[in-house]
Amino acid sequence: MAFGEPSAPQPLLLDQYERLHALLDEISETASTACSDTDLLEVAIEHERAERRMLSLFADHMVAIDERSAYRKVGCQTVTNFVTSVLNRRGEANRLLNRVWAIGKFPDMQGEALEPRFAETAKGVADGGISGRNVDVIVEVMRKIPAGVDAADREAAEATLAHYAREYDPASLRELGARILAHLDPDGTLTDDRDRARMRGMRLGPQDAQLMSTLTATLDPKTRAMLDVVLAVWAAPGMNNPDDPSSPIGDPAKADPEALAAAAERDDRSTEKRNHDAFSALLRCVLDGGALGGSHHGLPPHVIVTITESALRERAGAPARTATGALLPIKDAVELAAEAQQHLEVFRDNTAEVLYLGRSKRLASRAQRIAAVGRDGGCTCPRCTRSSFDSELHHVIEWAAENGPTDIDNLTTTCGAHNRAVGAREDQWATTIVADGVDAGRVVWHPPRSHPDQTPRVNRAHRTGEVLSRMRADACRRLPTPVRHAGRGREGGAVGYRRRSTLTIR
Template sequence: MNGDDGSFNAAGLLAGLSPAALVAVIGAAEEQLADAPLAALSEDGLLALLDSREQARRTGVAVDAALYVEISDRGAYSRAGYNTMHQLYTGALRLGDGESKRRRVAAASIGRFTEMTGERREPALPCTAEAVAEGAIGEAHVVVIEEVMDRIPRAVDPAARDKAEELLAGAARTLNPAGLMVVGNRILAHLDPDGTLADDKERQRQRKFRLSPQDRQLMSAIQARMTPQLRAQFEVMFSLWAAPGMNNPGDPDSPFGSADQPGLDPAVLAAAAERDDRLLGQRQHDALEAMLDWVNAQASHARPESLRNQVVVTVTDEDLARGAGVAWTTTGTRMPVSDLVKMAADCVPWLAVFSNATGQPLYLGRAHRLASRAQRLALFARDRGCTAPGCTRPFSQCEMDHTPEWQDGGTTDVDRLGGACGRHNRRHGKNSGQWETIVFTDGPNKGRVGWRPVGSGGPWIVNPLFHPDKLRTGPDVPEAERTPPPVVNHRLGDTPCWSSEVESTSPPGTDSGVEALLEQHLAA
């Protein structure tokens, strides 16, 4: 359908179609556009197409927000087996946490949620919502505007807050997100130039300390916003534990602990300081590690069956023998085996060693509901973390999930248990909106836990995040090439730092081989 000027009237053609039909049209149009002869367009035509396509993307942000609001208001996510919108977006749509958060922020900022009275309320950021609907600004702009508005102290006059949002939405029409943040910072400085409006309650609201995921080098960044109290405590600790010469891992004669500890020889510290060539940031890193070593060594009063206060590591005997590879801890950290050996030299953790070539199934039956420590060690070596699809919670944050459930006659046997974080453990059930589980008894996933929404009848899903090596394993992989399940739980050394005893579940003859490997590495 063409207009009087020969242009294509898409709106008239699509009028009256249902939302599902419109999405189908968009999908079909994207397929056609992928094969469109872009080379036939002029340079001006290409630039015009780029501008139109970006405007369409930005308009889609408003549609995504409206869809988010409708699903959230109705609680429709429970029909798919999820408890929150975030779980639906990260689980069913397989979005990352960051992207899911951006969708939530956009919906909360420009969406029209339903009041308890049934009426639709106006968007929290009306000027921003208008700009998005016009296709003038995108999701990244909305996130910046929301962040700036959130940082405005609550004591600022509401009229001034509204004016700030209007200015930000106007600036977003001509600036990219980075430039918009510069404008936002200037607005914040204008509204609270001397910081007197940010009271203690406001500071407590903004506090955070978050570990980022490990990168390819197994290093982790930290995102922190400290209260004045926490900063002061860090400064005191660093002044003593990060003093030149203290807690230097590269100097075997470096003193450990605080620089003001009783009995520390000043001459020894002065000599160590002379040898210390670390940068300030490196000294503070080593100080924090030394402090945590000391704190963890004191944490010996957790429940006997708990693994939360202990360093527990799982590693193959093959990697331990060659001193290479990567080990896993119950908190989800991946650790080079070389670092594991160094740590074991000073403070022996629990170590779960399992064969990479041969193995035996480990069976530990139990008549009580709570799993024993040995069973938890075995399950950590097998699961490494929460078994629910897409969950990244490490094993230290997991509960023991019965399959079938304890109240339905399930037994506390190691081959009928699986690690599940508290949130997913509560989602295990028999009702609509919950998930059912199974422990595979054969096939490439033998011994692992599968999940699926109750009543879906779909395939069982395993969580691959803690076993990336098994992603290549499938029905077409010969049995001899498949990675076997963990089979051995063993304690390294004679005197563990955090626990005084362990139930031994190692096959006969395992101890001497593991200890010999460890002694060989420590001697080296």
């Protein structure tokens, strides 16, 4: 039976969840005043237990959705995309799916449900004894067990972690996990290249309110050895100091020894700051040296900055945006624009490059791609925050099926997954251009016909400045209007407030 058919009888599971929501409504309307202190504490304990048990049910549902590829019914290409966009759990999708991976009952080749990978952990979650955060720690510790550890010890380690997880908080459980790892491989002899390859990684965190970012990494021995040499040279005292105009920049071998010695005398940076500045200089060297090639998704592999004309003229205003989605203070954007290899896109004046190719070419030109960076800011599919640098250009009126032209007003930025999610099938999205209003010229996405919510959507995630301005204007219109009350205060009246009416006379 097709998903979402109105004539189909409601499945038992949906009916049960409706009754669950009704019960939650009933609980929310029940005052706690009738409870004694002891009863109230018991309520909190039972609430926590119920929340933990829900994770076990969530894992069962996600396994079924993944096995049946049911996520395609709402226009998603993967179960991860479903979790991030439909369940709105971006930023924690990997953690949630790691929990499912650990405690879910996945089927074998014959369709029979297997035992969970971490069986004791799954039992603890199912009965409400283990929290989701402790599952995260168990997954983290188990993945650090060397590949040379035998299956019996690995199973015992998981059971031990599950035992502790019922009593200890995540921080304490992580410490206990470290002790278990030390016991399994006290001499480090079982750790091999497979383990190092599995644990390596680098993560660039999001920008904070000050536009700063945190970089965390776990380096394999070879990478660490190379980095040590690079930092020893490029992060030497006096080298690549942005606060010292006379500091040698770039390749230390080309620096004047006397100038470098003088700069080192003036250098009061910490080791961490010198490492940061050396890393920045290395990135500039890579960008300017052409090591990234000539194209990435049709865009030049350089820093592409979108900025308004007024911000460029006044050197002030909201942060500029790069094609990768990073935000730059106006001062930094102007400094980048003054240097070679960077691309600055200023809005208002029209470019002289051809942005309308009609049917002469299917692939967008570089000028069109750069123009789309500033107009779209990133993937235009609803709830997607992928940057333009990681995206492609999609024909709104399809090139092959509908003879759509390769014109800038028929092209929209989409990441690879969402570009493939558009089509004529029942489980694919459709796209059109907004004709008028505040979103005129933007792309509107129409959900798949199998999607339970058919509301058209426009992605405004890359235009936070515009949205903020509209919200501010709306808030100003809603502010109370001063009125005078006769007989009080100066000039015969006191200032009071009357809220503006929302009634519109047509």
